[in-house]
Amino acid sequence: MSRFLARTAYAPELPDYELLPFNFARLNEQETVATNLAGEMLVLPNATVDALVNHTLSIDDPAYVSLRARHFLRLPTDKSPIDLLALKVRTRYARLEHFTNLHIFVVSLRCEHSCPYCQVSRQSEDRESFDMTPEIADRALDLVFRSPSQSLKIEFQGGEPLLNFEMIKYVVEQAKARNLVARRDLAFVIATNLAPITQEMLEFCREHDILISTSLDGPADLHNKNRPRPGKDSWERAINGITLARQTLGVDRVSALMTTTQSSLPRVKDIIDIYLELGFTSIFLRPLSPYGFALKTKSFAAYNTDRWLDFYKSGLDYILEINRAGIAFAEDYASLILTKMLTSNDPGYVDLTNPAGIAIGAIVFNYDGGVFASDESRMLAEMGDNTLRLGDVQTSSYEDIYLSDTLLEALESSFTLSVPMCSDCAFEPFCGADPVYHHATMKDFTGRKPESEFCRRNMAIFKHLLRLMSSDKTTAAIFQRWANRC
């Protein structure tokens, strides 16, 4: 018999621990991911989770300290875990009390492009009946300034919003005039294909500190195939526009978004290379959404979730390779998720919020005065589904819009903490409700999650990110940087 006793022999007599609320999901035959109410996460051996729930976990277990530190268990004498968890939960939902921040003004439905995947039905360039009028803009601004949010962002969309630049100028000037009294943190963004941009427009953007967000689908041949316009020069115009906008506004005032079409699938490296060559520090690898022209032209059905996930994972591998070679470059969707996984911040990305971000995070004022719960909601309306049209700026009050039965029903019935499968999903803190997607695909705000492509795509990405993070320390360090970019 040994003269020496084990460490446990010297441990004080501890009472049995109590569990704190958490969910778990099996990652594979060996590992489980567990998350608590605040979204704090641990990857544990399967046996540890079983022992934890059965109250047989030993204080000597390597996971015991982490489980106690991250509030998965507490001793009856511990007082602070409840207060700390409450504080962290409050931080996680802090954005809710600010209410609507993003206000989208569709200043024109006209567009000179005819992209088959376009998510809004566009009209030919010369039909001014599809432009927003000053009366509608004034009434929409009344509603913007009713938001209690200290930060107000106005984003101009289309169609191509630059085709009605006079209305952009009007809204910016009127909003700034109102803000002399309201004193909010006002910001402006123009989402544009940059084809009609002029130096005069850019001077106005500089004067009013307006950000530019443009579309860039990859190399010239792919971009021009995805985004046809008269002259077949969409890419050339976008590149010239990016260069000009950067010269006038500054490099960090111009961002770009890509959309994945069937033609993009074999070319993820080419797409990323173009973003690198142009000096962007990140790329957002985005799938097509089941709305608007993407459905009408069958672009959305051209590839399935598995094929898109292959594309996404190859892209992520390539981006990690670039980072390992010493170039800082991020993938934006992964960054959003990692921010939620690894920090206490919630970036508030509308697809990944609960309650859903419709209306209470972002709202849309259409060119004709229609008010929509989200950009996707107005895309549905262009297809004839007006379910999420919340009112009209000319006839509806703020209360009519934000207390409408349709909006409240969509928010309540998609609330993930009470949705079948979401409510006990370990990935719930990182995911979102997205009632509009489920309404569009299943005619049901809640959605049957076992059959939901939204659920399947996001679950696959969450698990993939966890796998990558645990596979090597360099990747984990890169992901930490992405999560703490802001």
Added chain:
Amino acid sequence: MLETCQLLFDKACHSYDDVQRAAYKFIDRCSVVVSVGDSQIVCDVELDEKCTQSVDLISQQIRKEVLDQTLRSRIRSETEDVRNLILAHAFSRTGLANSPE
């Protein structure tokens, strides 16, 4: 002819709710009728025509999921008070929670 199987769960070990939650996760591959007998909860499983998995594999996965759901319900019930306390505490100063009349 669609493939079917019957799974039995001891009522003393599992609740109807746990079995139903587990079955729900498989509705993209099969339909499941959950009923309660004297001492057992009965799952009648019928694979969808499009299902590519074998009935044995689905049965195995449902059994494992029922075990996980049983653990989850233990966590839920043991942490109910503290969960409500934390959420009430978290929202106590936001103005979003209902104040007592």
